[in-house]
Amino acid sequence: MKTERRQFLTAGTAAVALLALGRWAGAEAQERVLSVVARKFVFLPNEITLKLGEPVILEFTAFEVVMGFNIPALKLRTDIVPGQIARLRLTPAQVGSYDFLCDNFCGDGHEDMNGRLIVVA
Amino acid sequence: MERNFDRRDFLRLAGLGGVVFASGLAGCASYGASKTSDFSFVQLSDSHWGFNGPAINPEAGTTLKRAVAEVNALALAPDFIVFTGDLTHTTDDPQVRRARMREFRAIVADLKVRDIHFLAGEHDASLDRGAAFMEFFGPTHYSFDYRGVHFVALDNVSDPAARIGEEQLAWLKADLAGLSKQAPIVVLTHRPLFDLAPQWDWATRDGDQAMAILLPYENVTVFYGHIHQNNDHLTGHIAHHAAKSLIFPLPAPGSQPKREPLRWDAAHPFQGLGYRAVASTGKDVPLSISERNIAPG
Incomplete structure (x- = not known):
């Protein structure tokens, strides 16, 4: 999945929606970049705290096998391919706590590879 | 040779020690009672042979063997057995994976019923x-017919992204194309074909496409594994039934933050572990399903 493409997550489809903004080449200077490493069998960090309304870019890297990053409640996901940077840009639209997980089976411990995105006011 | 048991016999013989209920395939009579006849099968699932976790299952080396013995002792011997995945516990080592599959195959070779369909x-x-699965157990998706019921085994695990994939979906559509919309169909698979708990990876990424192919058919029942507990769900008129595991139970979908295995209870050994027996009486009644527990002691 190409995460650089425009991505829409409309608030109308879910009460907990995040809004993905603009094109990748847009106002990058206004966006905070957060790096996330996916390795067997943990996300580093596995707890990500964002501020309500703050545009951010999540940059993912993996070094072993193809991983997945998925926040099902927000219908937001990307593959993380070793050697490539996967990016998701989003602006939290609602305070809350959202579970994320690796959704590409990656071995014994895959079931424990999860975390939480927390949106604070 | 035709079996001469009726639904009442099944409830009496297979229901001992288990919970019996009815599901799916209602309306077979309208398809033509003459085309179907009595039979039963057993679903085993999620034995995870090779798993090592004494706090979770100190009897990991015997649980599958107990299941084999119990199935062999059923008063009503099943016509065949289906095993809906996670026969072995995962390992990064291809040789260990094959060793576990070899050991698993040797254990289930003790089943008296020789007709076994593996997923x-x-x-x-x-x-x-x-790759290793196919070396030991054959294709990962296929179909077969038994006494008027069409069985379809779907593979939603060979792709690590939990996709059935366009090629297999096209195969499914073609496989069903020759059937009447009233034909009795049983789908076997590992993961749920619907979003049971996506936050726990209890879903199939393109399961909705499989359901779109299946929904025009009026008599479809899905039996699956993966979630290590009984769970019943309806997608329109199609019933989905998850089976117990033969290694450890998991918590109810979304009931706690993490999907950690339930720990072994020494006061209730083998609690939450079991298998199911399913009977088709081939008449105007739904399938009879008997949920059975591994007996302690």
Whole structure:
């Protein structure tokens, strides 16, 4: 999945929606970049705290096998391919706590590879 | 040779020690009672042979063997057995994976019923796209007919991203194309074909496409594994039934933050572990399903 493409997550489809903004080449200077490493069998960090309304870019890297990053409640996901940077840009639209997980089976411990995105006011 | 048991016999013989209920395939009579006849099968699932976790199952080395003995002792011997995935516990080592499959195969060779249909789980197949599984157990998706019922085995695990994939979906559509919309169909698979708990990876990424193919058919029942507990769900008129595991139970979908295995209870050994027996009486009644527990002691 190409995460650089425009991505829409409309608030109308879910009460907990995040809004993905603009094109990748847009106002990058206004966006905070957060790096996330996916390795067997943990996300580093596995707890990500964002501020309500703050545009951010999540940059993912993996070094072993193809991983997945998925926040099902927000219908937001990307593959993380070793050697490539996967990016998701989003602006939290609602305070809350959202579970994320690796959704590409990656071995014994895959079931424990999860975390939480927390949106604070 | 035709079996001469009726639904009442099944409830009496298979229901001992288990919970019996009815599901799916109602309306078979309208398809033509003459085309179907009595039979039963057993669903085993999620034995995770090779798993090592004494706090979770100190009897990991015997649980599958107990299940084999119990199935062999059923008063009503099943016509065949289906095994819906995660036969073995995953490992990064291809040789260990094959050793576990070899050991598993040797254990289930003790089943008196020789007609066994195997499916893969992600622990068997996701790290090598089903290569080892196919060496030992054959294709990962296929169909067969038994006494008027069409069985379809779907593979939603060989792709580590939990996709059935366009090629297999096209195969499914073609496989069903020759059937009447009233034909009795049983789908066997590992992961749920619907979004049971996506936050726990209890879903199939393109399961909705499989359901779109199946929904025009009026008599479809899905039996699956993966979630290590009984769970019943309806997608329109199609019933989905998850089976117990033969290694450890998991918590109810979304009931706690993490999907950690339930720990072994020494006061209630083998609690939450079991298998199911399913009977088709081939008449104007739904399938009879008997949920059975591994007996302690």
